[in-house]
Amino acid sequence: METGSPETTGAAGDEPVWRGLPPGLLRMRRLLLVLWAGLLALAVGLPLGLFAGPPWAACALLPLTAAAWCWPLLGRNWRSWRYAERADDLLISRGVLWCEETVVPYGRMQLVEVTSGPVERYFGLARIQLHTAAAATDAAIPGLAPAEAERLRDRLTELGEARSAGL
Template sequence: MAMNGREGAGAEAWRQVQPGLLRMRRLLLVAWLTPLTLLAAVLPPVLGGGAVWVLLPVPPALALVWAWWAAGVNWRSWRYLERDDDLLISRGVMWRQLTAVPYGRMQLVEVTSGPVERRFGLARLQLHTAAAATDAAIPGLAPPEAERLRDRLTELGEARSAGL
């Protein structure tokens, strides 16, 4: 069966990451680009710039609008699917990636959550395998879901590597 990373496989359904990831990323965009836009707007009059310098805040303001939209599109592209033998992770808009991580190849599954992620009630699941090319991560999970997934993947990985 051909899968494009956006469809379900049988009765299983793709799961999407939490909306808090989108809110967090957009807040970070605003936190970085708003001061830059304001600085670009205030600097030319202070320095006595000419008429052309009035346009200086336009690029950062446009970047903020475009990045706001792009963050939403990117957030919607993140999905994961637990199958019988592997975990599929789909992401990307222009360059779509579909990563299959076989349970038997997993060496380490960890859950991390930095201060900003914790503020938004998020955690990141990081999967490590023997081959560095297949290491994968799923950002924007609710902490209970990340822990459930870590425990399940660890259990399945141990069973598959033991040949059960």
């Protein structure tokens, strides 16, 4: 994944410069996984241990086992997300089993939003949401650094206005 200049490639035959998501998104998702699995294990194990007996309290291991299984999957999913800015459009690629690549032409963008919920703000992350005329082509890039999300929003808005004015 490229971490250099966010400039687009000039010629149509050039490969796009792909950028990955920052590791803060992976840390946030893994922390939430551990938190929810721990709470669920406690919510399952405590009542079963008190009312049904200690052997039934072993059922509390199921959420912890599921969390251990999901831990590497979160890493694979995080590594699969990437985006690239090209001269005429934005590419978003994601997915491990079902790979999706979304192409959003700058001239079709109607609204570019930067959002950040309380957990995302705690981890210093933001999400960029792209809205187009067709609802099926709306796209999002989660887990960006707020400065990068704002830079991308401003650049996409500028390019969208320039491309739509030329239509």
